[in-house]
Amino acid sequence: MKILDKVFDFFILIFFLILQVVFAQQLKLYYINFDFILVVIIAITFKNNITVGMFYGFFAGFILDLLSSHIVGVSPLIFALDAFLIGKLLESGLKLRLLSYVLTVFMLTEINIVIINIIYYLFSYNINLVSMGLDLLLKPVFNILLIFIIFPLIRVKFSGEELIEHQ
Amino acid sequence: MASPRNSLRNIIIISVIIIISLVVITASFKDVNFVKGLKTKTLDIFRPLQEKIFTAFHPLVRTVDNIKNFFGLSRRVKELEQEKAKLLNDYSENINLKIENNSLRELLNIKQRKNYKTVSAKVIGYNEEKWESEITLNVGKNDGVIEGMGVINEKGFIGIVILSAGDSCKVRLLNDQQISIGARILSSRSLGMVEGSSSKKIFLNYISKEDIVYNGDIVITSEFGKYIPPEILIGIVKNISDSDENPFKTIEIEPFVNFRSIENVLVILEW
Numbered sequence: 001m002k003i004l005d006k007v008f009d010f011f012i013l014i015f016f017l018i019l020q021v022v023f024a025q026q027l028k029l030y031y032i033n034f035d036f037i038l039v040v041i042i043a044i045t046f047k048n049n050i051t052v053g054m055f056y057g058f059f060a061g062f063i064l065d066l067l068s069s070h071i072v073g074v075s076p077l078i079f080a081l082d083a084f085l086i087g088k089l090l091e092s093g094l095k096l097r098l099l100s101y102v103l104t105v106f107m108l109t110e111i112n113i114v115i116i117n118i119i120y121y122l123f124s125y126n127i128n129l130v131s132m133g134l135d136l137l138l139k140p141v142f143n144i145l146l147i148f149i150i151f152p153l154i155r156v157k158f159s160g161e162e163l164i165e166h167q
Numbered sequence: 168m169a170s171p172r173n174s175l176r177n178i179i180i181i182s183v184i185i186i187i188s189l190v191v192i193t194a195s196f197k198d199v200n201f202v203k204g205l206k207t208k209t210l211d212i213f214r215p216l217q218e219k220i221f222t223a224f225h226p227l228v229r230t231v232d233n234i235k236n237f238f239g240l241s242r243r244v245k246e247l248e249q250e251k252a253k254l255l256n257d258y259s260e261n262i263n264l265k266i267e268n269n270s271l272r273e274l275l276n277i278k279q280r281k282n283y284k285t286v287s288a289k290v291i292g293y294n295e296e297k298w299e300s301e302i303t304l305n306v307g308k309n310d311g312v313i314e315g316m317g318v319i320n321e322k323g324f325i326g327i328v329i330l331s332a333g334d335s336c337k338v339r340l341l342n343d344q345q346i347s348i349g350a351r352i353l354s355s356r357s358l359g360m361v362e363g364s365s366s367k368k369i370f371l372n373y374i375s376k377e378d379i380v381y382n383g384d385i386v387i388t389s390e391f392g393k394y395i396p397p398e399i400l401i402g403i404v405k406n407i408s409d410s411d412e413n414p415f416k417t418i419e420i421e422p423f424v425n426f427r428s429i430e431n432v433l434v435i436l437e438w
Binding site for chain 1: 174176177180181184185187188189190191192193194195196202205206209210213216217220221224228231292293294296297298299301344345364365366
């Protein structure tokens with residue numbers, strides 16, 4: 001049953017991966033900026049465990065970069081680190097409730113934006129501070145909205161209980 | 168709480184992932200063939216799925232586009248009326264010029280410019296990040312498309328093919344900060360480089376301060392591109408500025424092509 005669950009999560013991940021590559025990019029033209037993969041990885045890590053989260057994050061990031069990025073390797077690194085950070089938060093006693101999810105999504109979105117900008121800057125790309133500021137402001141809001149679609153789909157609990165399975 | 172064993176296992180896994188990612192980032196930045204091969208294979212594998220989802224969601228995106236455009240309709244009508252009046256003025260002048268041009272060509276026995284050999288393609292993916300502006304097309308190596316070829320539509324130049332898989336390819340758009348193509352100002356024939364930027368504005372760089380450039384000047388491709396034919400329309404000069412630190416003019420270009428609404432394009436195979 002657990003394996004079936006993980007396979008189901010995997011297919012959801014693939015679906016949102018394609019949606020990210022095709023659909024989210026077009027929405028960006030209207031300043032609507034969703035990061036489907038990040039929210040799916042966060043949900044999968046909360047539902048399963050850090051190891052699954054890191055592997056799925058690495059895999060999804062790798063495919064995402066191969067499909068739509070100049071530099072391959074940044075997204076797998078970021079998403080795997082996100083899953084690892086969630087693990088650390090859970091270790092320190094984070095409970096599975098809506099507020100925790102919102103804070104996690106907010107925090108990880110902001111961290112990702114900053115890390116990605118630093119990595120690209122190190123690889124001689126120009127950083128546009130206005131666009132980065134806009135990202136820092138808008139992206140978390142849209143990602144938080146995604147919680148209400150993706151978390152129920154992946155069947156993450158909203159009950160407030162501590163997770164026993166996680167480690 | 169996590170057991171120390173599990174905690175150690177997770178630290179080992181994340182360390183391995185960090186090392187692999189850093190190796191892949193370096194290889195990707197150096198454009199190693201292995202990464203390029205992986206990219207083309209992934210494009211081929213995901214192409215059918217990507218095309219289907221793109222087609223399925225496209226009406227939704229168009230609806231958002233239409234709603235957005237609706238609010239600017241009255242302004243657009245005024246602009247078009249002004250443009251129509253100007254075009255009517257130019258029309259009679261152009262007919263005279265065409266007749267004159269044809270007779271001069273006959274006199275000089277110059278052949279008309281050849282038509283380019285092209286392949287038509289449909290956009291199946293759009294990717295606009297801060298770092299890149301790319302589209303994915305449904306043609307690839309099997310249709311004769313290779314890296315470096317120019318992509319155009321009826322309005323002008325769009326971009327360059329940067330990655331060609333079997334049945335799809337990636338095109339870097341003119342507003343990508345990594346693009347750089349030779350270009351001329353049509354009136355003065357001044358030669359420069361058209362380059363994108365992180366703000367998605369397009370600039371014509373390396374035009375000397377001594378050169379005379381006016382707002383509204385037309386910018387075309389130069390004759391020095393291996394795969395890009397000369398005299399394809401790129402855009403018009405929108406803004407010109409000088410600064411003491413820069414020995415060249417800063418010239419912003421407004422492209423003729425609206426990158427947000429590209430649907431069908433032509434890839435130039437031969438010229």
